[in-house]
Amino acid sequence: MDELHALAKEKGMRLTVLHPEFSMDMHKLHSLSEKERLQHPAYRAEVAGKVYDHLFRKVKVADVCFVYNKDGYLGVNVAGELFAAAVLGKMVYALDEKTLMGHYPHDLYEEPSARKLIHEVISPPADLLERLI
Numbered sequence: 172m173d174e175l176h177a178l179a180k181e182k183g184m185r186l187t188v189l190h191p192e193f194s195m196d197m198h199k200l201h202s203l204s205e206k207e208r209l210q211h212p213a214y215r216a217e218v219a220g221k222v223y224d225h226l227f228r229k230v231k232v233a234d235v236c237f238v239y240n241k242d243g244y245l246g247v248n249v250a251g252e253l254f255a256a257a258v259l260g261k262m263v264y265a266l267d268e269k270t271l272m273g274h275y276p277h278d279l280y281e282e283p284s285a286r287k288l289i290h291e292v293i294s295p296p297a298d299l300l301e302r303l304i
Contacts, residue, residue, distance in 0.1 A: 174296070184303070204274050218248075221248075230255045230261065234261075237266075237299050238265040239266050240270065241267065242271070243267045243268070245271065246272075250285050257288045264302070265293070266293070266294050266296060
């Protein structure tokens with residue numbers, strides 16, 4: 172994400188990247204699955220607001236969307252963002268061809284309906300900037 176921001180800035184582009192947003196005291200949650208994160212009361216209290224923010228304040232106003240689905244993994248919130256982007260007619264790019272959902276990292280399954288919402292796979296992510304110029 173930082174690399175994309177730096178490259179975009181060099182090219183004079185404004186780029187907004189959606190990324191996991193946790194409160195400062197919740198960094199330990201990054202390594203947990205969504206199911207495990209939802210057990211944490213503070214995370215449960217803020218997750219709905221974060222999802223709303225991504226859908227209506229970021230995906231809705233985006234020109235294009237890029238899904239950083241490392242190793243093919245899509246969380247449930249990203250899947251929701253994909254469907255929102257599709258409804259809004261946004262171009263969607265992704266890092267990986269696979270669209271895997273489930274309990275990360277060992278109990279994943281291919282989600283074909285999510286794959287249909289991705290227009291093109293672009294790897295490495297920096298190539299997205301070249302595509303947009």
